[in-house]
Amino acid sequence: xxxxxxxxxxxxxxxxxxxxxxxxxxxxxxxxxxxxxxxxxxxxxxxxxxxxxxxxxxxxxxxxxxxxxxxxxxxxxxxxxxxxxxxxxxxxxxxxxxxxxxxxxxxxxxxxxxxxxxxxxxxxxxxxxxxxxxxxxxxxxxxxxxxxxxxxxxxxxxxxxxxxxxxxxxxxxxxxxxxxxxxxxxxxxxxxxxxxxxxxxxxxxxxxxxxxxxxxxxxxxxxx
Numbered sequence: 001x002x003x004x005x006x007x008x009x010x011x012x013x014x015x016x017x018x019x020x021x022x023x024x025x026x027x028x029x030x031x032x033x034x035x036x037x038x039x040x041x042x043x044x045x046x047x048x049x050x051x052x053x054x055x056x057x058x059x060x061x062x063x064x065x066x067x068x069x070x071x072x073x074x075x076x077x078x079x080x081x082x083x084x085x086x087x088x089x090x091x092x093x094x095x096x097x098x099x100x101x102x103x104x105x106x107x108x109x110x111x112x113x114x115x116x117x118x119x120x121x122x123x124x125x126x127x128x129x130x131x132x133x134x135x136x137x138x139x140x141x142x143x144x145x146x147x148x149x150x151x152x153x154x155x156x157x158x159x160x161x162x163x164x165x166x167x168x169x170x171x172x173x174x175x176x177x178x179x180x181x182x183x184x185x186x187x188x189x190x191x192x193x194x195x196x197x198x199x200x201x202x203x204x205x206x207x208x209x210x211x212x213x214x215x216x217x218x219x220x221x222x223x224x
Contacts, residue, residue, distance in 0.1 A: 009149060009150050009152075009153025009154055009155065009156065009158075009159040010148060010149060010150065010153070010159050010162065010163060011148055011149070011150050012148055013148070013166075015148070016148040016163060016166070016167075017166065017170065019144075020166070020167045020170050020171070021170055021174065023144075024170060024171045024174040024175075025174060029090070029130055029131075029134065029209075029210070029213055030053045030127070030130060030131055030175070031175070031178060032206050032209055032210070033049050033053070033126065033127055033130055033206070034046050034049050034050050034053070034127070034175050034178055034179050034182070035178060035179075035182045035206075036097070036206040037049040037123055037179070038178070038179040038180075038181075038182035038183045038186065039182045039183070039185065039186045040186070041119075041123075042183050042186065043179055043180055043183035044116075044120060045119070045120065045123050046175075046176075046178070046179025046180075046182060046183060047176055047179050048120040048121075048123040048124045048127070049123045049124065049126060049127035049175075049179075050127065050172060050175035050176055050178075050179055051124055051127065051172065052123065052124040052125060052126060052127025052128035052129075052130075052131070053127040053128070053130065053131045053171070053175060054168050054171060054172045054175070055124075055127075055128045055131075055132075056127065056128045056129070056130065056131025056132035056133075056134075056137070057131055057137070057164070057167070057168045057171060058164075058168060059128075059131075059132045060131075060132070060137050060138050060141050060164075061141060061160070061161060061164030061165070061167075061168065062161070063138060064138065064141045064142055064145070064160060064164070065157045065158075065160045065161050065164070066157075069138040069139070069141065069142050070142065079135055082133070082135045082138075083135050083217060083218065084218060085133055086133035086134050086135060086214075086217055087214045087215070087217040087218035088214070088218075089129055089130070089133050089214070090130070090210045090211070090213055090214030090217065091210070091211050091214035091215065091218075092214075093126065093130070093207075093210050093214075094206075094207040094208065094209070094210030094211035094212075094213075094214060095207065095211060096207070097204065097206055097207025097210065098204055098207035098208060098211070099207075134217075136217075141164065145160055145163050145164060145167070146160070148163055149163070
């Protein structure tokens with residue numbers, strides 16, 4: 001199918017892009033992770049986490065296009081299982097940051113190239129799992145994206161993937177900009193002796209946030 005035919009099944013694309021950008025700059029778990037990685041370990045760390053988050057979004061888009069997310073939305077048991085897995089991961093990640101002893105938190109993206117590559121891979125997978133295991137993201141795509149697909153679209157699944165791809169690209173750009181800003185702030189603060197402990201307290205703050213969000217996800221009621 002030609003691209004013009006596919007675009008014909010999409011309605012109000014500028015509104016979709018604008019609304020998506022507003023959602024991308026709304027603070028949440030993904031943004032907190034990117035800020036924490038960038039402020040504690042530099043731009044490369046934040047970028048790795050941001051790309052992982054984008055990859056996680058890709059999983060949700062593919063699942064929604066294939067109908068898997070619809071099954072989750074219609075099955076209380078399946079939704080609850082994914083919710084508990086996501087909550088457990090957030091709590092585990094948060095506790096690791098609070099202890100200051102997790103491998104990801106202590107890894108550095110500088111120095112030995114092999115160790116740096118491993119650290120970046122860990123941060124990528126951390127971002128990926130943080131997003132992919134969040135059932136609310138799956139429900140978000142199911143609720144948000146179809147509003148911009150025409151009822152008479154010839155290939156609604158392909159239109160969904162295209163819109164999802166646009167959202168992911170915009171999200172990636174926003175997260176990379178946030179990573180750059182947080183990294184720049186980190187460099188400025190590093191020049192002030194009184195701010196040397198900011199990274200440690202940032203880890204603890206984000207860790208506490210992740211634990212709280214994980215508990216909220218585990219104890220919260222399913223969206224109707």
